[in-house]
Amino acid sequence: MSDLSVELCGVPLRGPVLNASGTFDAIAARRAFGDALLERFPFDAFVTKTVTLAPRQGNPPPRLWETPGGMVNSIGLPNKGLDGFLDGDLPQLADLPVPLVVSVMGFDHTELERLVQAVGGRDEVAMLELNVSCPNVETGILVGADPAETDAAVRAVRDRTTKPLIVKLSPNSVDPAAVARAAEGAGADAVSLINTLKGMPLDPRTRAPWLGGRTGGLSGPAIRVVALEQVAAVAGAVDVPIVGMGGIASGSDALDFLAAGAGVVAVGTESFRDPSAGRRIGAELFALGGFETVRKRQPV
Ligand code: RRO
Numbered sequence: 001m002s003d004l005s006v007e008l009c010g011v012p013l014r015g016p017v018l019n020a021s022g023t024f025d026a027i028a029a030r031r032a033f034g035d036a037l038l039e040r041f042p043f044d045a046f047v048t049k050t051v052t053l054a055p056r057q058g059n060p061p062p063r064l065w066e067t068p069g070g071m072v073n074s075i076g077l078p079n080k081g082l083d084g085f086l087d088g089d090l091p092q093l094a095d096l097p098v099p100l101v102v103s104v105m106g107f108d109h110t111e112l113e114r115l116v117q118a119v120g121g122r123d124e125v126a127m128l129e130l131n132v133s134c135p136n137v138e139t140g141i142l143v144g145a146d147p148a149e150t151d152a153a154v155r156a157v158r159d160r161t162t163k164p165l166i167v168k169l170s171p172n173s174v175d176p177a178a179v180a181r182a183a184e185g186a187g188a189d190a191v192s193l194i195n196t197l198k199g200m201p202l203d204p205r206t207r208a209p210w211l212g213g214r215t216g217g218l219s220g221p222a223i224r225v226v227a228l229e230q231v232a233a234v235a236g237a238v239d240v241p242i243v244g245m246g247g248i249a250s251g252s253d254a255l256d257f258l259a260a261g262a263g264v265v266a267v268g269t270e271s272f273r274d275p276s277a278g279r280r281i282g283a284e285l286f287a288l289g290g291f292e293t294v295r296k297r298q299p300v
Contacts, residue, residue, distance in 0.1 A: 004286055008045070008241060008264055009164030009189040011099050011126050015044035016291070017254065017282040020219075020245045020268030021103040021129060021168065022049040022075065027092050029275060038097050042278030046096050047266070048089070050103040050131045051119070053111040055081035059136060060212030065201040070222030070247070071269050072199050074213035076136045077105065082118055090124055099126035101166065105134060109156040120161025128163055130154065130188075133170030133195035135217040144170035144195075147182035154186035164189040166243060169234070171223070172198050176230045177237035184238045192243035192266065193234060194227045220269040221247040228260045235261020249277070251284025258294040 004015040019042075026046055030037050058078025065072040080088055085102075093100055102119045106112030112130070119125055132144030132153055143149040144167075154167060167183040169176055171194040180191045196217025203210045227246020235242055244262025248254050249270040257265045270277040285291055 004282060004291055006264055008243070009127060009166070011045070011164065013044045013099065013264070015282050016258070016264040016285070017043055017278045018045045018101070018243060018264060018266040019043045019047055019271060019278060020266040021047045021131065023268040024271045024275070024278075025049070026096055027089060030092070030095075038095065040276070040279060041097050042271070042276050043098060043267070044264075044282070045099045045101055045126070046093065047101040047129060048085075048093065048103050049079060050077055050105045050134065051079050051082060051085045051115065052077055052105055052107070053082050053115055055079065055084055062210060062212055063216075065210050065216065067199075067201065067218065067220075067222060070218050070220030071272070072201050072211065072216040072218050073196065074136050074211040074216035076213055077134060082115055086118065086122070090122060094124040100124055101127045101129050103129040103131050103168070105131040107137075109153065112153060112157050113160055116157040116165075117160040120163045125163060127166060127189075128161065129166040129168050129192060130157065131168045131195075133168050133172070135170070135172060135196055135198045135215070136213055142170060142172065144168070144179055145173040147175075147178045150179050151182040151186045154183050154188055158187035166190040166192050168195055169193040169230075170195050171226060171230055171246075177233045180234040180238045184240050188240060190241045190243060191234060191238065192245065194223065194230050194246045197223055197226065219247065221249055223247050224253060224256075228256055231257055231262050232260040248281065251281050251286070251288050254281050254285045255288055255290050255294065258291065
């Protein structure tokens, strides 16, 4: 039987379907589904919610808004902080049957260096993802909007770990391909895109911003064609592999991203509707049979 196995940055994966960071809580899912989750784990690698150096509460509610074909989140990076992650979450995530990718974000280079060094030093961690593209940070600083800032951030951490570094790009930038080139030039081993598109839903009763954080990030099928265009633009600009995402809800959607130049794909918003979506999408991709052709054209 042929299979969908791939390598991402030298790490063997049993298939090409990851989760988008922050869209699947594997620890809560293990509590809900028990060992059945491990036996039928929906993804071929697991990407954590972004970890920051200090613990964070996240943004005030409301944090979500539904749009036609999409969802806007203003979660605001709630997490236990580096120490809470290493002591509390990492031992549980190490039980997952797939390679672990830890997403990190620092508010300055010193924070990023500490995060990358500490997380990258753990044997349970296969790769790191640098999130330079969260739309919901109160400082408003978006490193991933700017090639020079991205270059500096990746250079600051590159020597702190020997593990592969994936840089998560922002769609809220004038030229994502230029940012991808900067990430590659500074030593990124892969890029992932897209994060969410900045948006601002209004409360229909008051016409004031609905979200507690005022603005948020749009995800879901509504952004798929934006993501495909950006993946294709980035694929034309860099040689490192691309983790493509943005509204993938079927095997056919996933195949579109591979055809646009992604080496592997990630499922995000669809997992809120169907927690086993990653597995279904992998099976649909396999049944479509186009994966081999696309893979030969765009090797990871
Ligand atoms: O936590 C969030 O609000 C969040 C993050 Br870190 C991100 O990278 N993208 C997003 O849509 N929301």
